[in-house]
Structure formats: C-alpha cells, structure tokens
Amino acid sequence: MANYGLAVDLEKCVGCKACVVACKAENEVPEGVFRLTTHELEQGSFPDLDTELRHDQCRHCENAPCISVCPTKASYRDEDGFVRIDFSKCIGCKACMVACPYDARFINPEGGYADKCTYCIHRVKEGKDPACVNTCPTDARIFGDLDDPSSKIRREISNNRVTLPQEEAGTNPKFFYLNKKLNEVKA
Amino acid sequence: MEIEAANGLHHIWEWPVVLHFVLSALVGGLIGIAGFSRIIKKDKLAKIATYTAFPILAVDLLVLWLDLTRGFRAFWLFLSFRVTAAISWGSWALLLTGLVTVIFLADHLDYIDLSSFADNFLSWASIILALAVTTYTGAMLTSSMAAMPLVSSMLLAPLFAVSAVAMAGGLLELLNIERTVSSWVLTIASVSSAVLFGFYVGELYGGTQAVQQAYSHLISNYGLVWWLTIGLGFGLPAILGVFWMSSQTRREKLICCVTKAVALFSLFGGTGIRFVLLMAGQGH
Numbered sequence: 001m002a003n004y005g006l007a008v009d010l011e012k013c014v015g016c017k018a019c020v021v022a023c024k025a026e027n028e029v030p031e032g033v034f035r036l037t038t039h040e041l042e043q044g045s046f047p048d049l050d051t052e053l054r055h056d057q058c059r060h061c062e063n064a065p066c067i068s069v070c071p072t073k074a075s076y077r078d079e080d081g082f083v084r085i086d087f088s089k090c091i092g093c094k095a096c097m098v099a100c101p102y103d104a105r106f107i108n109p110e111g112g113y114a115d116k117c118t119y120c121i122h123r124v125k126e127g128k129d130p131a132c133v134n135t136c137p138t139d140a141r142i143f144g145d146l147d148d149p150s151s152k153i154r155r156e157i158s159n160n161r162v163t164l165p166q167e168e169a170g171t172n173p174k175f176f177y178l179n180k181k182l183n184e185v186k187a
Numbered sequence: 188m189e190i191e192a193a194n195g196l197h198h199i200w201e202w203p204v205v206l207h208f209v210l211s212a213l214v215g216g217l218i219g220i221a222g223f224s225r226i227i228k229k230d231k232l233a234k235i236a237t238y239t240a241f242p243i244l245a246v247d248l249l250v251l252w253l254d255l256t257r258g259f260r261a262f263w264l265f266l267s268f269r270v271t272a273a274i275s276w277g278s279w280a281l282l283l284t285g286l287v288t289v290i291f292l293a294d295h296l297d298y299i300d301l302s303s304f305a306d307n308f309l310s311w312a313s314i315i316l317a318l319a320v321t322t323y324t325g326a327m328l329t330s331s332m333a334a335m336p337l338v339s340s341m342l343l344a345p346l347f348a349v350s351a352v353a354m355a356g357g358l359l360e361l362l363n364i365e366r367t368v369s370s371w372v373l374t375i376a377s378v379s380s381a382v383l384f385g386f387y388v389g390e391l392y393g394g395t396q397a398v399q400q401a402y403s404h405l406i407s408n409y410g411l412v413w414w415l416t417i418g419l420g421f422g423l424p425a426i427l428g429v430f431w432m433s434s435q436t437r438r439e440k441l442i443c444c445v446t447k448a449v450a451l452f453s454l455f456g457g458t459g460i461r462f463v464l465l466m467a468g469q470g471h
Binding site: 065068069070071072073074088089090091092093094095097098099100101107111112113168169170171 | 199200254255256257258260261263264266267268269271272273274275278327330331333334335397469
C-alpha cells in the first residue's frame with residue numbers, strides 16, 4: 001500500500017493552466033465546474049508587487065472532514081489513502097462540501113453527486129502520473145509515494161521549503177506547496 | 188476566487204436548509220412539549236402540540252428531500268450509518284419522531300388506544316427524540332468547524348435545543364391554548380436561551396483568530412440581522428420573561444400582551460440565529 005501525495009513547486013509554476021485543462025479533459029468534467037483550478041494571489045503595490053499562483057483541488061487529507069460528515073458513507077478512504085466518493089451512495093446533501101476547508105468539492109451538474117479530484121486514480125493504478133502532473137511543462141507538479149524514501153516527491157519535500165495549505169484547519173493534507181513566498185491575507 | 192465563482196461555492200447550503208433548521212426546531216420543540224404534556228396529563232396542550240407538529244414535520248421533510256440533489260437515493264441514509272455524521276443521527280431522529288407523531292395523532296383521533304405503559308414509554312421517548320432533533324442541526328454545523336469557525340462552539344447544540352423549545356412554546360402561545368403551561372414553558376425557555384446565547388456571543392469575542400475573523404465577517408455582512416436577533420430575538424424576550432415571572436399583576440390583558448410579545452420575539456430570535464449562523468458561517 002502506497003501513501004500518495006502531491007506537491008506543487010510555486011517557483012516553477014508559470015500559471016499556464018495546462019494542468020486545469022488536462023484534468024478537465026482526462027476526467028471529462030462537465031462544463032462550468034472544475035476538479036482543479038488555480039487562482040492568482042497579488043500582494044503589495046507598484047513597483048513592489050508580487051504575484052503567486054495557488055492550486056485549488058482535493059488535498060486527500062489524512063484527517064478528512066468530508067469523510068466524517070458524510071451520512072451515507074459515500075465518501076471514504078481507500079487502501080492507498082485516496083479520499084474517494086462512491087457516486088451510487090451519494091444523496092447530494094452537500095455536507096462534505098460545507099465541511100471541506102479547501103472548497104474542493106462541487107455538485108456534478110450531470111449526475112447530481114458530489115465530485116472532486118481523484119488524483120487520477122485510474123491512471124495511478126496503471127503506473128502513470130495524474131494527468132495534471134503528466135502535462136505540466138515546468139515539472140512544477142510532483143506526484144508520488146510519500147512513504148518511499150527514493151521517490152521524487154520525498155526528495156523535493158526534503159530539499160525545499162514546504163508549506164501545507166491552511167495548516168490551521170488541522171486536516172493533514174497530502175498536498176504540499178514548495179517554495180511559497182506569499183501568505184494568504186484574509187480581508 | 189476563481190474556483191468559488193466556477194463551482195458556485197459561496198453558499199453551499201441555501202434557504203431550504205435554513206427553512207429545515209427552523210421547521211425541525213419547531214417540530215422537535217412541539218413534540219417534546221407534547222410528550223411532557225402527556226406526562227403531566229395536560230391533554231389539550233398535548234393534542235394541539237401534536238396536531239401542530241404533524242404538518243410542520245411533513246413540510247420539513249419535503250423541503251429537506253427537495254434540497255437533496257439525488258433525492259431518490261435518500262434510502263441510503265437508513266442503510267448506512269456513520270457515527271460521526273450528525274446527519275445520520277438527525278435522519279433517524281426525524282424518522283422516529285415522525286413515527287411517534289403519527290402514533291400520538293392516531294391516539295388523539297381515537298384510531299388506537301394506547302396502554303398506560305405504551306403512553307408513558309412514548310411520551311419519554313418523544314422528549315429524548317425532541318432533544319436529538321433540536322440538537323442535531325447545531326451539531327451538524329459544529330462538525331464542519333474547520334470550514335466554519337463561526338460555529339465551532341460546543342454551546343451551539345444546547346443553544347439550538349433551548350431556543351427550539353422557546354420557538355415551539357411561542358407558536359403554541361400564539362395559537363392561544365392553555366396559557367398556564369405553554370406560557371411558562373415559553374418564558375423559561377426564552378430566559379434560558381438568552382443566557383446561553385450570551386455565553387455563545389462571549390465565545391465569539393474570546394475565540395481563536397479564525398473565529399474572530401469569521402465574526403468580523405458576520406458583523407460586516409449580516410450586522411443588521413445579527414443585532415436584531417440579539418436585541419429583539421433574545422434580549423427582549425428574556426427581559427419581558429423575567430418581568431412576567433416576577434410580576435404580581437392580575438391584569439389579564441397585560442399578561443396576555445407580554446406573553447404574546449415574548450412568543451413573537453422568540454420565534455424571530457430562533458429563526459434569526461439559524462439564518463445568520465448558517466449563511467454567515469459559510470460565507471467567509
């Protein structure tokens with residue numbers, strides 16, 4: 001059993017959004033909703049202006065609140081640590097969407113069920129990387145087994161400055177930012 | 188943010204859930220009062236509380252069902268039970284409350300004749316179910332605390348329970364039946380809910396940075412409703428309630444006016460707090 005995680009090196013990310021498009025195409029995500037998207041953070045004022053990208057998707061948290069609030073057990077964790085949704089059991093109560101501090105879930109407009117990033121589990125089972133990782137032109141997105149000391153993600157996490165998104169939420173996400181410069185400032 | 192705009196996540200739970208919170212509070216409060224009234228042999232009050240609870244419960248379940256995006260799979264709520272999910276507890280509590288309400292209704296309409304053991308058992312069961320129905324909505328919000336720091340207080344469930352009793356007492360008072368019991372229930376519940384609400388507001392001021400941020404969002408976006416809820420929905424009923432309890436007056440008209448005002452304001456307060464916490468809690 002592996003313990004998969006994903007890291008995004010924000011210094012390498014150029015904001016081309018190829019990951020967003022690849023995710024949409026690979027998973028046939030309906031129009032108007034996204035499993036992965038990005039938003040730009042701007043801080044300072046001209047000429048001392050700085051920008052950085054943030055990547056919004058499911059973090060496959062170890063302490064996933066979406067699982068504990070799901071009344072029908074449609075949200076669950078599989079043997080590889082992926083947070084998954086059994087669409088046949090989902091009743092669309094939206095409790096998981098409210099509980100997710102990352103706003104990573106949405107209601108699939110075609111099926112009516114809660115939907116989100118799966119880390120392209122169908123590809124991972126075939127030994128491939130998720131579509132967003134595979135398509136990234138600058139290798140900013142790194143995927144792999146967090147428990148394997150020889151994996152690239154472990155090396156990158158050891159060699160870079162690592163930040164967990166919204167660490168205060170206490171969900172232990174398996175998603176890391178590398179070399180983050182800017183902090184989110186809430187209005 | 189882009190993802191919020193794309194996925195439409197500003198408010199995930201909208202007005203149908205607010206309506207469910209209000210209606211389930213009324214149902215829980217009414218069925219609890221019905222059970223209590225049966226125990227103290229106030230049959231008229233028990234009858235009116237049951238008659239009132241039944242249509243409200245029917246509307247509540249319909250609203251709840253319509254809000255599900257996959258309503259025809261709602262049977263999964265009863266085939267899979269997750270201990271940590273407040274909705275699992277709530278759906279069973281609502282189902283059993285419906286069952287007890289129908290049995291009470293059949294008893295009042297003389298379709299069945301309950302033995303004294305069954306009557307006693309169901310009356311106590313209805314009080315326990317009332318507790319479950321009125322607290323589960325608060326627990327449902329609290330269990331989402333990572334995403335909604337505004338509702339991360341363990342006081343929320345008992346506050347919702349006490350305010351539900353005040354709302355149900357208020358509704359019965361407005362329906363003008365058996366004043367001695369319903370007005371006392373209403374008054375005690377109003378004063379208790381104001382005290383609990385005070386503790387809750389205190390927690391918002393002294394909470395973590397995330398709670399304080401969420402609270403400032405509430406004040407900036409829902410300030411008017413929030414202050415009206417505090418003042419008219421909790422403060423005024425408590426002051427009038429204390430006045431009524433300590434008053435020696437025998438002027439029936441004055442007593443009637445005061446209890447009617449407490450009733451109306453308690454209903455407003457119970458609705459206001461559910462609306463504002465649900466909507467503001469998701470919005471930051």
